[in-house]
Every structure is written in structure tokens, then in C-alpha cells.
Amino acid sequence: xxxxxxxxxxxxxxxxxxxxxxxxxxxxxxxxxxxxxxxxxxxxxxxxxxxxxxxxxxxxxxxxxxxxxxxxxxxxxxxxxxxxxxxxxxxxxxxxxxxxxxxxxxxxxxxxxxxxxxxxxxxxxxxxxxxxxxxxxxxxxxxxxxxxxxxxxxxxxxxxxxxxxxxxxxxxxxxxxxxxxxxxxxxxxxxxxxxxxxxxxxxxxxxxxxxxxxxxxxxxxxxxxxxxxxxxxxxxxxxxxxxxxxxxxxxxxxxxxxxxxxxxxxxxxxxxxxxxxxxxxxxxxxxxxxxxxxxxxxxxx
Amino acid sequence: xxxxxxxxxxxxxxxxxxxxxxxxxxxxxxxxxxxxxxxxxxxxxxxxxxxxxxxxxxxxxxxxxxxxxxxxxxxxxxxxxxxxxxxxxxxxxxxxxxxxxxxxxxxxxxxxxxxxxxxxxxxxxxxxxxxxxxxxxxxxxxxxxxxxxxxxxxxxxxxxxxxxxxxxxxxxxxxxxxxxxxxxxxxxxxxxxxxxxxxxxxxxxxxxxxxxxxxxxxxxxxxxxxxxxxxxxxxxxxxxxxxxxxxxxxxxxxxxxxxxxxxxxxxxxxxxxxxxxxxxxxxxxxxxxxxxxxxxxxxxx
Numbered sequence: 001x002x003x004x005x006x007x008x009x010x011x012x013x014x015x016x017x018x019x020x021x022x023x024x025x026x027x028x029x030x031x032x033x034x035x036x037x038x039x040x041x042x043x044x045x046x047x048x049x050x051x052x053x054x055x056x057x058x059x060x061x062x063x064x065x066x067x068x069x070x071x072x073x074x075x076x077x078x079x080x081x082x083x084x085x086x087x088x089x090x091x092x093x094x095x096x097x098x099x100x101x102x103x104x105x106x107x108x109x110x111x112x113x114x115x116x117x118x119x120x121x122x123x124x125x126x127x128x129x130x131x132x133x134x135x136x137x138x139x140x141x142x143x144x145x146x147x148x149x150x151x152x153x154x155x156x157x158x159x160x161x162x163x164x165x166x167x168x169x170x171x172x173x174x175x176x177x178x179x180x181x182x183x184x185x186x187x188x189x190x191x192x193x194x195x196x197x198x199x200x201x202x203x204x205x206x207x208x209x210x211x212x213x214x215x216x217x218x219x220x221x222x223x224x225x226x227x228x229x230x231x232x233x234x235x236x237x238x239x240x241x242x243x244x245x246x247x248x249x250x251x252x253x254x255x256x257x258x259x260x261x262x263x264x265x266x267x268x269x270x271x272x273x274x275x276x277x278x279x280x281x282x283x284x285x286x287x288x289x290x291x292x293x294x295x296x297x298x299x300x301x
Numbered sequence: 302x303x304x305x306x307x308x309x310x311x312x313x314x315x316x317x318x319x320x321x322x323x324x325x326x327x328x329x330x331x332x333x334x335x336x337x338x339x340x341x342x343x344x345x346x347x348x349x350x351x352x353x354x355x356x357x358x359x360x361x362x363x364x365x366x367x368x369x370x371x372x373x374x375x376x377x378x379x380x381x382x383x384x385x386x387x388x389x390x391x392x393x394x395x396x397x398x399x400x401x402x403x404x405x406x407x408x409x410x411x412x413x414x415x416x417x418x419x420x421x422x423x424x425x426x427x428x429x430x431x432x433x434x435x436x437x438x439x440x441x442x443x444x445x446x447x448x449x450x451x452x453x454x455x456x457x458x459x460x461x462x463x464x465x466x467x468x469x470x471x472x473x474x475x476x477x478x479x480x481x482x483x484x485x486x487x488x489x490x491x492x493x494x495x496x497x498x499x500x501x502x503x504x505x506x507x508x509x510x511x512x513x514x515x516x517x518x519x520x521x522x523x524x525x526x527x528x529x530x531x532x533x534x535x536x537x538x539x540x541x542x543x544x545x546x547x548x549x550x551x552x553x554x555x556x557x558x559x560x561x562x563x564x565x566x567x568x569x570x571x572x573x574x575x576x577x578x579x580x581x582x583x584x585x586x587x588x589x590x591x592x593x594x595x596x597x598x599x600x601x602x
Contacts, residue, residue: 078353080598235585257591261591264355266563275362284537290372297380
């Protein structure tokens, strides 16, 4: 990991005269901390939470930052993944988490809840106001399962970059591309398209690029070498372990919605055991206590 | 289980002239269904959810009804268990769950969010409006860890009983007593107080009584024989298995906050594995899929 050079200029964001309120100062510091985590010799492992206790469990376990999972959060509020949720409900959920975590919080804003660059920037502005200091922005339309034109996505990312400067909070922009899943052609064509898009997003001002669906060691190696820039991969079956990802130069490893999948899988096993066997072992073994659960709602100091 | 007699009069709630809207009819039917589940030869196993996907996992697993856990729900929204949450946030969370479940939904309203009987009834009215057809009401003040005077609790339950009649929805009232935990005296004194209170709550119009902390077989047997009335026990370490509870005449077995404890315990194990070993087995094994997660947000038909 020797990608520090490109982000050195971010220190300009933290002059005292600009950071007037203590809250703004706090967010600026968290954004700087989060940015720095993308430029270390070891990988940033970033767990994705969907509500207050999941975020706090991750923080308390020692992760240096916490992100949200769009699928986990949307579904927890009764909406499928995507942009169908009411924006106020979404922002309220972000704010609830921001109130209880002290580590940097990055929020998945899907494709930015809007067709135009200014709509996307307004969404990012709102989640930053709700307490986030980083965002994930993807380049495909959930409803249509279709990639946006790369030029369109660049305009959106540039609008968010301009917002970052005007906010005076050096928010970390993780630009996701779904080219590996939705571009035309064969695997090789799609990897090429993902690299092209990731380079374009990097050059538009993103701080990290996130090729969704990058799993096998060879493709990760090809991608990271082609970008020479902080790259995010998501945990899924077949992904190499952390040590190997570090060796490959991956800067950031996110959980994606996996913790939501895991929690719901556990409830399903618990249900089967109680209904079929009439016992409670999977419900009680390894559980936290009432006091521990309540402590997870404690606002940050 | 031969406790049917006391509830026969509940059929008066479902005359067609009274149930004017289809939604009201729907709730009346669900309330009747839920009531009937307390009077079968086998136990009602009632899982407690805290959000949309947890509720839907339970419904899809085959439980005939779903309840909420106050601790799980409050903490998921950033508040400790008790009545500190904003009522609108609480009701919004109930409504989100009610939108996606088709089985009867019972809601834990803690001690009713108010000092007076009319305040408690107003709370119950609001959660019924949000989609619940049953409530848990407890007889102790969370903030002070102190039991309410039994006369005071009776007045509250009577107010909810009157509300039940005026609503024309035969909501199921589960009256919880915390006497086993907070009454004076030794274990025997507290069991006696729990029985006294449960009888009083039964006579005030409750449909089920819930002695929090009733765990061992001998105490359960004593309690159920003394009440001869639907009794709810909560899963915890040391509780006899379902078959034995049925033999003892327990009508209803609830999860309480255990599923929240279990889910958070799993996230803690997942965190440790990723941070210490750099692997993802506990995160990926037994998890549900993206499509399965999304399906949990589907509104009810």
C-alpha cells in the first residue's frame, strides 16, 4: 500500500478558522481519520451495520470505523434495497447510528437518490448533516439493474467532490462500479470496463473505488495493479482471507450486507430449533446480556 | 390447558355491523386468532422481533403470531429499554412491522408510557392504530426499578379493558408482573406476590398473565395451578423445554429480547473472527441471501 500521495492535499480541510463549530471540527477529524485508514500498510476492515446496536457492536469490537449497508438498513425499515425508502426515514436511521458511534461513519447512499448531479450532491449533503463522514455511491440503477453511462456518473462524482470542498469536511467518497455484474461482454470485457470506470471515478475525485463482485485472487490482482489506488472489496464466499488481500494491495475490505444475512440466518436456525425440537440452545448460546444490549444504545460521550 | 371458559364472551366483538372497514375487520380477525392461540391443547410459542426482517423471518418460519421485544426495539432505535423513546418513533417502528406481517402482532408497550390509566389506554390505542392486536403491559417503573402499587396497575388494566370494548377490536392483553424480581421478601414471598398480582390482573380483564422471571419447574407448576389461566413464560437459561412447559400447562412461551441478544452475540463472534483470524466463516455460514433479505421487506398481500 503506497497510495498516500494522491490524498496529501486533504490536510487543507482542517484549518481552525474554517472549522467553526465543535461538531464540524469533530466531523472534520473523523473524516481525516477515515481517509488515513485507506493509506496504511494494512487493510481497513470495515463492517457494515444497519441499526444502532449492530453499529455499536462493531465499534466496541475494535473496528476503527463503521459503515452502513444499504440492503440491511433499507430492509430493517421495511423497504427493499435501492432508493424506494422515504429520504427522511433514511436520514433518521443514519442520524440514530451517528449519535452512538464515535468512530468514523460511512453511509451507503446507493446511487445517490436522484438522476442529476445536484440531486446526488444534495443527498450526500444530507447524510453528512446526519453525521456521516464518508459515502458509497454506485453507478447503477437498482430498479432497472442497468449501469449509468460513465459520463453521467463522473458528473455526479464531480458534484459530490465540489460539495466536499464547500462543506469544508473532507468526506471520503467510495465510488462503486457494478460493471463486473452489468457491463456487456464476457468476464474479461467486464473486468476491463470496471477498470475503465474505476479510473474515471478516481480521476473525478473519488477517494476509493469499489468494484462490486471482485472476488478471485487473479482479478483482484489485475484490478489493484491497474488502478494503483485505494480499492474496496466486499466479503463473499471465495474471497481470499485478510492476509492475502493485504498482500494483493487491497486497501479496504467491507462486510456489505453480510452481517444482516448472518443475523437473519441465525434467527431462522433459532426458529427451526424451537419449532421442531422445542429447545433453545441456538437462541441462548453465545448471546449477549440485557445489560450489554442496553449499553449499545448509550449515546456517544 | 382447560382455560377456554373465561374467554368465550370475546366472540361478541366480531359482529359485522360493528366491524365496518376492512382494516378493522382484518384486525378483529387477527385479534380473535391470537386469542384462540392462548386456548389450545399445545403451547403458543411467540417470537419477539425488533424490526421488519426479524418479524418476517419469524412469520416465514411458521410461528402463528409475532410479538415485539421492547428492549430489542428500543435499542435498535438508539434508546435503552424503558420509556425514553419518543412515542412517534416507537409507533413508526410498530407500523413498519405491522405493514409486513400477516400473522397477529402483539406489541410490548412497557408500562404503557404514562402514569395515569388514561395515558396507558391512549398508548394502547395508538399501537392498535399502528397495527397491533395485542399488548404486553408491565407493572413496574423501568427508571426506578420499582413495582407500581397493585391497585394502580389494576386501574390501568381496567382502562385498557374499557378501551378494548370501545375499539371493537378484541385485543389480547398480556399483563406482566415483575413481582418475582422486585417484590419484598424471599423467593417464596415474591412468588406469592406474583400470584396475587396475576390474579388481580386476570380479574381486571387481562387475557394472559406474565410473571417475569418464572423459570424453574416447581415455581411454574405452582403458579399455573394457582392461576388456572393463560400464563406466559419467557425463554431463558434453565427454562424447561417446550414439551415440559406444555405438560405444566403453560399457555404461551415468548422469546423476550433473546433473539436480539443472540443476533448481537453473533456479530461479536463475527467481529472477533475477522479481526483476529482474518477469516469470514462465522459471517458466511448459515447466512441468508440478498434476495431472501429483500423479500423480507415485501409488504403483506
